[in-house]
Amino acid sequence: MPRLQPIPYEQASDEVRAVYDDIKATRNVPDVNNFWKYIANDPATLRRTWQSLKEVMAPGEIDPLTKELLYLAVSVTNGCDYCIASHSAAATKAGMTPRMFGELMAIIGMANETNRLATGYAVPVDPAFQK
Incomplete structure (x- = not known):
């Protein structure tokens, strides 16, 4: 193509x-x-x-910075360099600091690690977490 x-x-x-x-x-x-x-x-x-x-991404129950942080987290997990750059800039404009970025990256890394462990070990959902 x-x-x-x-x-x-x-x-x-x-x-x-x-x-x-x-x-x-x-x-x-x-x-x-x-x-x-x-x-x-x-x-x-x-x-x-x-x-x-x-x-x-319009104003709603979730504030603009949180929306951009969520978008950035998904973009990092999906490995989209373009979206990481775009939404890092948007998150910075909305108030993200370098320390917030570092904390966000730690959360993303930890979530990906524990998600893979739970999936790999086929951990059943605890009754307390079920609706």
């Missing part, structure tokens, strides 16, 4: 430009980042992904 190229604003269709404009307005940024430019190769995926992300 040929490597897809990013779709810059100037070359984007009207449908893609509308999503780009919404991203720029929502995030108050002059341009969209590479993630959006690459998935713009499929305008339906671009639109759907942006709408879902905008809804999930």
